[in-house]
Amino acid sequence: MQRKVGILGAGQLGRMLALAGYPLDLHFRFIDPTPSAPAGQLSEQIVASFEDDQALVRFAAGLDVVSFEFENVPVAAVRKLAKLLPVHPNAEALETAQDRVNEKSLCLKLGIATPAFAAVESEQQLKSALGVIGTPSILKTRRLGYDGKGQAILKDPQDAASAWQSVGGAPSVLESFVHFDRELSLIAARSESGEIAFYPLVENHHRHGILRKSIAPAPRVSPALQKNAEETSRRILEELKYVGVLAIEFFEKDGKLLFNEMAPRVHNTGHWTIEGAETSQFENHLRAVTGMPIGSTKLRGFSCMLNFIGALPDTTQLLKIPGCHVHLYGKEPRRGRKIGHCTLLADSHQELMERVALAEKLVQDDG
Amino acid sequence: MQRKVGILGAGQLGRMLALAGYPLDLHFRFIDPTPSAPAGQLSEQIVASFEDDQALVRFAAGLDVVSFEFENVPVAAVRKLAKLLPVHPNAEALETAQDRVNEKSLCLKLGIATPAFAAVESEQQLKSALGVIGTPSILKTRRLGYDGKGQAILKDPQDAASAWQSVGGAPSVLESFVHFDRELSLIAARSESGEIAFYPLVENHHRHGILRKSIAPAPRVSPALQKNAEETSRRILEELKYVGVLAIEFFEKDGKLLFNEMAPRVHNTGHWTIEGAETSQFENHLRAVTGMPIGSTKLRGFSCMLNFIGALPDTTQLLKIPGCHVHLYGKEPRRGRKIGHCTLLADSHQELMERVALAEKLVQDDG
Numbered sequence: 001m002q003r004k005v006g007i008l009g010a011g012q013l014g015r016m017l018a019l020a021g022y023p024l025d026l027h028f029r030f031i032d033p034t035p036s037a038p039a040g041q042l043s044e045q046i047v048a049s050f051e052d053d054q055a056l057v058r059f060a061a062g063l064d065v066v067s068f069e070f071e072n073v074p075v076a077a078v079r080k081l082a083k084l085l086p087v088h089p090n091a092e093a094l095e096t097a098q099d100r101v102n103e104k105s106l107c108l109k110l111g112i113a114t115p116a117f118a119a120v121e122s123e124q125q126l127k128s129a130l131g132v133i134g135t136p137s138i139l140k141t142r143r144l145g146y147d148g149k150g151q152a153i154l155k156d157p158q159d160a161a162s163a164w165q166s167v168g169g170a171p172s173v174l175e176s177f178v179h180f181d182r183e184l185s186l187i188a189a190r191s192e193s194g195e196i197a198f199y200p201l202v203e204n205h206h207r208h209g210i211l212r213k214s215i216a217p218a219p220r221v222s223p224a225l226q227k228n229a230e231e232t233s234r235r236i237l238e239e240l241k242y243v244g245v246l247a248i249e250f251f252e253k254d255g256k257l258l259f260n261e262m263a264p265r266v267h268n269t270g271h272w273t274i275e276g277a278e279t280s281q282f283e284n285h286l287r288a289v290t291g292m293p294i295g296s297t298k299l300r301g302f303s304c305m306l307n308f309i310g311a312l313p314d315t316t317q318l319l320k321i322p323g324c325h326v327h328l329y330g331k332e333p334r335r336g337r338k339i340g341h342c343t344l345l346a347d348s349h350q351e352l353m354e355r356v357a358l359a360e361k362l363v364q365d366d367g
Numbered sequence: 368m369q370r371k372v373g374i375l376g377a378g379q380l381g382r383m384l385a386l387a388g389y390p391l392d393l394h395f396r397f398i399d400p401t402p403s404a405p406a407g408q409l410s411e412q413i414v415a416s417f418e419d420d421q422a423l424v425r426f427a428a429g430l431d432v433v434s435f436e437f438e439n440v441p442v443a444a445v446r447k448l449a450k451l452l453p454v455h456p457n458a459e460a461l462e463t464a465q466d467r468v469n470e471k472s473l474c475l476k477l478g479i480a481t482p483a484f485a486a487v488e489s490e491q492q493l494k495s496a497l498g499v500i501g502t503p504s505i506l507k508t509r510r511l512g513y514d515g516k517g518q519a520i521l522k523d524p525q526d527a528a529s530a531w532q533s534v535g536g537a538p539s540v541l542e543s544f545v546h547f548d549r550e551l552s553l554i555a556a557r558s559e560s561g562e563i564a565f566y567p568l569v570e571n572h573h574r575h576g577i578l579r580k581s582i583a584p585a586p587r588v589s590p591a592l593q594k595n596a597e598e599t600s601r602r603i604l605e606e607l608k609y610v611g612v613l614a615i616e617f618f619e620k621d622g623k624l625l626f627n628e629m630a631p632r633v634h635n636t637g638h639w640t641i642e643g644a645e646t647s648q649f650e651n652h653l654r655a656v657t658g659m660p661i662g663s664t665k666l667r668g669f670s671c672m673l674n675f676i677g678a679l680p681d682t683t684q685l686l687k688i689p690g691c692h693v694h695l696y697g698k699e700p701r702r703g704r705k706i707g708h709c710t711l712l713a714d715s716h717q718e719l720m721e722r723v724a725l726a727e728k729l730v731q732d733d734g
Contacts, residue, residue, distance in 0.1 A: 015389075018409075019386055019389055019390065022382070022386055022409055023386065023694040023695065024682070024693060024695060025695035025696075025697055025707075027408075041394075042385075042409060042410070278689075278690060278712070279692075292682075292683055292686055293683060293686050293687045295686060296689050296690065298689075300667055301667075315391070315659075316658075316659055316660060319654065319659055319662060322645075322663050322665075323645060323663065325390075325646075326390065326391060327390040328390065328392035330392055340392075345645070
């Protein structure tokens, strides 16, 4: 019965996976170059680079299945592991999600709306692309971008040189800048047998490119909008023969959704599911990758998650707020770093917003 | 911020404490003579007897607070540890709860109704006590009894000799046998500052002296009955200056409660609180012993917990039941052994009972 799951990456996502998996008698081995990473504090961890082939072999020994909590693991490492044992999600899904051009090209193929985009590999190509995409637009590195890093906004074609410099001349994508009304995300889980479950759309608030707040369910979402998001997710999940949890971030503009990006893993905008849904995204990811049935994604009231960025709030005061649940990741505070979060629960959206207002007075992040 | 909690005993209760504490950045060290005990599988464990003084000193080093998940730890060990660091609940509470005569004597002192009882230390005393208590009655060892072990029912005064033999001649208590209508229990948590929170009364079903099922909230409980249970608990908590979670088991007879026994720890009849209450008994115990505020005990729907005794059910089938949450303890199946549980949640008592009926077809225990 007891199964052992290997996870590439041992950050807070891995930590919350382990906490969700222990009750199902799943055991874990993580691999991560950082000693005493959040997940390593409560599970076995191999401290090694994802590019260390010998470490990968040691990592794989005795595991039943491999997954990842970090989409920037080398695809080569995942392909090597996939020769030894099942890896979910698969390498193709990882490769697609790692690259902004690949994921948007997949959208084109599947008829999913995205902002206008063009791949650029040189300053010259950037200038040509600007002729098509226009300004304002945004230049993003194709790979390794997260939390707003590796991005530059172009207000004018003359910004091309500085933008190209600020992405370090890396292969990039130029996207039309969308004056969106809000950002929404959808978390879905697909099992090996093809069963799919969706959580409701969540409304996300970023500052300086870092997620600060997610409200679940997102207010003012029509059944048609939810259905549209689910249909988008379903097409991608089925096209990629995806197994596990997939997060898709959307822009909402004039009541329509535009695909922004996806993450082939459990996601910060799904942390509220630990308390706010019948089954959490972490448990559902593990159920999917170990061949168990997907659990109900039914809501348990109204939820809002607040990230703790760079500084720890007074958790004793936070815990006095009704419906407040605190999650700390065992990380040292550092500027711009996600070191924990809290999820507030309530029986109505209004009660939720009152609790969030109390919590936001305590959750003072670092900018 | 990070605090380290030491727990005497590393069984499933300790395991669920660790799982509830990690999100609060609590770290754990367990001491237990059984290697790879359930909690030791996901935390630091010192494998040693509770009577090994040197091991206790090693155990205490660097801890912020000590608690226990097992009430049969030697009081002497707790007193030794209490000289080194805070121990919650305190040694007096432990000593009281370990001994059926002590706990019932406390009830007498506090005006709490119990079945008639008498301490007996010899067969001769048993015979005298039978003259007062009468039959049917039940002889129980004062200490170390759990899951129905160390008990004998006397239907007739002539059963005295065999009953005395079946408790091994250990110091015991003779209690009037109560033809109760049902068994109920109350879980409460008290903080260092004296704040107390109660969960609702739970209805418990035993077979062969082992808990099989708990229904929360217990159906057909009047506000007066709940209030009576809470008042009983409050008197005991305050009298003992108790810090942590306390469980009290009651008999209900003709609409009145009789104190049966108490456990100075998180309790099997409170496992449903992981999903069924806003804050679980495990988190509230940890919040109490580490000086954090007690969390809301508000219900999140209707819950029923089923123990897995001696055999593992088909968890894949179980997980297909809506609202079913599975908890496995990492223990080898063995006759009469609690190796896991599931909690079913629903939006109404009737829906809950339908789900329980489905689950009970799968949870086939060993007798």
